[in-house]
Amino acid sequence: MEITFLPNTWNIDQVLDDLNEHGFAFIDNAYSKDYVHQLVEECTSNLNRFRDAAIQNGVVSKIRSDHILWITDELNMATQHVKALDEFSKILNQNFYLGIKQVEAHFACYNAGEFYALHRDNPQKKNDRVISAVYYLHEEWQEDWGGQLHLQDKNDHWHTITPKPNRIAMFRSDLLHEVLEAKHQRLSITAWLRSNDSVI
Template sequence: MQTHSLPPSWNLAQIFNDLDQSGYALIDDAYPQDYVQALVAECTAHLNEFRNAAIQNGVVSQIRSDHILWLDSSLPVAEQHTQTLMALAEQLNRAFFLGIKEVEAHFACYNAGEFYALHRDNPQGKNGRMISCVFYLHEQWQADWGGELRLQDKQGEWQIIAPQPNRMTLFQSDLLHEVLLSKQQRLSITAWLRSDPQLW
């Protein structure tokens, strides 16, 4: 596993404690602004390539209406984020013995009126997703624009997490969660730290 560095502002002790106690953690002001701006530019430049995430193998899902673009080496700015998550995975493996081997990730766009209903990213341990990660890319967000992540933590309490710009949310992939209806275009990178290879 190749070694990459983590941003010095990330408080790993706090992140690990929050994940251990509640099953989720927040990292605000996750990246320097120049990198965030480059990431937003790369995302918006490719919006016409996003596909309807609700359509898989010709079947339309009723629980989501967002649009996605999987990340690969043709998106070099976003690939840096994936590499940072791999560095985080190395630390998570040391702390929690999760056996994470790779990161899968995509850009996500929720246009006005779009949502993702209640679900789990790894229901009943049926796949290798261990930790889910959402990083918010839009350059501004107001409280009445919706688009929040609603998450049931390890204690069974419901948490409402606002999609603040440059915020990263980490949570156990088996936790129940949803994306509430967005009233403005909401941009993010959704990623999963996996214990098994995934091809898409």
């Protein structure tokens, strides 16, 4: 299956409004069930290749305990998601003049007890990450399984976003956020829309 255009479940106008007003947005029911199933299969069949996650410059830190696998062309299903984000980047560029040039992404696995403490993906604008996008690709999630995204928006209000299956949480990379401790294995794709220009 190949994604050749943005799904009609993506309410583009609402996402743009939310990013502009709050600095974050989310998209529910992002993809078809068939695609989600294939993507989960691709992720879980490669779990033995995941490695301890690192922070800047490959430094492994106690700030996070998840495991990751960078997405390359060989991961056909995940690459389709990256292509969709690349298409969406063009819309962001047209509306916010961000100059996004590329999307980088990795699978992430949070096993029970794993977390990512408070941080920014682009601290003091030290890298070219403009927009972060987390796609929750597990097929089931229960409220008491933890793993929520705790995020401070551009107006300094805090939000707790549930890792609902087939949801994309999108936010400015300079916003403070954390992943709360997971009580159950949590799978996702974390992506960054990268540019050398300023953010919205």
